[in-house]
Structures are given as structure tokens and as C-alpha cells.
Amino acid sequence: MNLRRSFLWTGSAVLTIFLVVLFFKVSKLDLRVTVQQLRSVSWVSFAALVLLTAFHVYLSSLKWRCVDARLRRPADSAPSKTMSFALTSLGVALGQVLPVQLSMSAARTLGTYFHGRALRRGTGGTLFEQTFDVMIVGFLAIASGVTLFFRGGGMVWLACAIAMAGCAMLAVGPVVGVIRGRVTALNARSVPPQNRILRSVAGLQESGLLNATLGRQLMALSLARFTVQVLMAGQAAEAIGVRIALWHLAAAMPFVIIACVIVVTPAGLGVNELSYATTLHLFGTPLQVGAQWALANRFLVASSCFVVAACAAAGLGLAKMMTTARRADLLQEE
DSSP states (O other): OHHHHHHHHHHHHHHHHHHHHHHHHHHTOOHHHHHHHHHTOOHHHHHHHHHHHHHHHHHHHHHHHHHHHHHSOTTSOOOOHHHHHHHHHHHHHHTTTSOHHHHHHHHHHHHTGGGSOHIIIIIIHHHHHHHHHHHHHHHHHHHHHHHHHTTOOHHHHHHHHHHHHHHHHHHHHHHHHHHHHHHHHHHTSSSOOOSHHHHHHHGGGGTTOOOHHHHHHHHHHHHHHHHHHHHHHHHHHHHTTOOOOHHHHHHHHHHHHHHHHHSOOGGGTTHHHHHHHHHHHHTTOOHHHHHHHHHHHHHHHHHHHHHHHHHHHHHHHHHHHHHHHHHHHHHHHO
């Protein structure tokens, strides 16, 4: 197992270097221009990006809390809203360093260690709620593909995106019904499934997650998160003084997210930048402009994520201090 992990990490590192080199070679990017753009960012623009990042983290935290409410037993304690936000912001911050597929699960699993069933609630709950993020960008990728095929503009993409978002919401009920039927069939077997994945699927029947109302709620929150992410991208472009149509960013984003999910590199490094630059170019943004934005966006978003995580950690520490002081006062009164 150690040898396998070493091979995977080595392969990820080699792939990252290759993609970064390819990104610079294809885009012919001038780093001095990007550095100047980053230096020109005003505190007002960066503050706006931080606020959008905080709202994005809040929506992710809200999604996890909806799932965690179904997964925890009556004897398990529920993380507070402040702790949920802090754990989610920590996961987002770790995602700027670690592979995005692991960072959030790791942060939430460690954070719920003392609250009961940490692996099921932290890792399982995160993977379940993030499935809806992948599903919504999958539907929106169809809208982007249709727009590319017919060489449409912003209104074409928006119309297609609204239609596909509606299809995603309508598909939740039938998909949940099909999965519930498969889970019932697995549990009806006289011999329990030996495969670990099948056992996990069979356990969904008792978890309360196979609920169409919950699925539609998570899908709507994933759509809201995608919208905020597009606004963050637009704010980053405005902060560095680069003109990129907002619909270009929105149309390119589904392909980039899918690429980052499939290809495992630290923080999606190389995959994110190369995917953005090439996909934006397909929609009409000059390659070098898209590359400059992609690199600057990497630093701006990472910085805003660390700021939000630091503020959330400080807020959590302050809340715990206030709770401890309140308990001390109550003990003194008694």
C-alpha cells in the first residue's frame, strides 16, 4: 500500500510539472505582466473577492449540514454552524495545497472526530454532497457544448444553462427512485454484498439520504455555489483589469471543474490553468489573456481562501472562549 501511494504521489507530481510547463509553453505567458496585474489589485477589489469566497464557503457548509443531519445518530453531537463553516473553510484552504478530491473530506473528518462517526459523517457526507456539484456542472457542460457547437453567444449559453439546470432539478426524483430500487434489491439478498462499495451503497437505505426533497435542495445549493464561483471569477478578472466576458467564464467553468475532478494534482495545479486558458480560447477569449487571468486568479482565489479560513478559525476560537466564560459564570452563580 505504501508503495502504491508513493507511486501515485510521484505520478501526480510528474503530471503537475508537465502540465505547468505545457501551460507556459502553449500560452507564451509573460510572468512580469501577471505580477504587475497582481500588484495593481486594490484592497476594495480583493475585499469583494473575499466576501464572495466566504459566501461560497457558507453554501458548501450549508450543504454538508443538510447531509450530516441525516447521517448522525441521536447520540452523536452536531457541529455548530460556526464549526461547520470553519471546517469547510479549512477544507477549501487545504484545497489550495492538496488535491481537491481529498482536502475537504480530510478537514471535515478530522473536525468531526469527537462528534461521533467521523469517517461516515466527514468523508461520506462530503463525498455525497459534492456529488451534486459534479452533477450540476455535468448538466451545464452540455449547455456549454451546445453553445460551442452552434457558435452561440452569451444569450444562447444562458438559455441552454437555464434549461439544463431545470433538467437537473427534474432528474433528481427519478434518479433517487432508481437508486432506492437498487439499494432495496441489494438489501433483499440472502447473502450480504462482499464488495465494500456495494456494502456502502446498501447502507444508504437506513441513512435517510435517498430522499428526493433533500436531493433537490442539494442540487439547488450546488447551482447557487456555481453561480457564486462565476461571480468570483468575474471579480478576479475585474481586479486585475482584464476584460473577459462573464459568460465566457461561466461557459468554460464546467469543463475546468470536470477536468480537476478527473485529473489528480496538488490543488489542481496545471490542470486548472491549462483548462481555463484553452477553454476560454474556444469561446473567443485570446489565449494569452485567458492564461494571464487563470494564473492571477490562482493567486487571488488562494489568498482569499486563506483569509476566510483564518477569519473562520479566529471566530471559532472566540466563540469557544465565550462559551467557556459563560460556563464559568454559571458555575460561580451556582
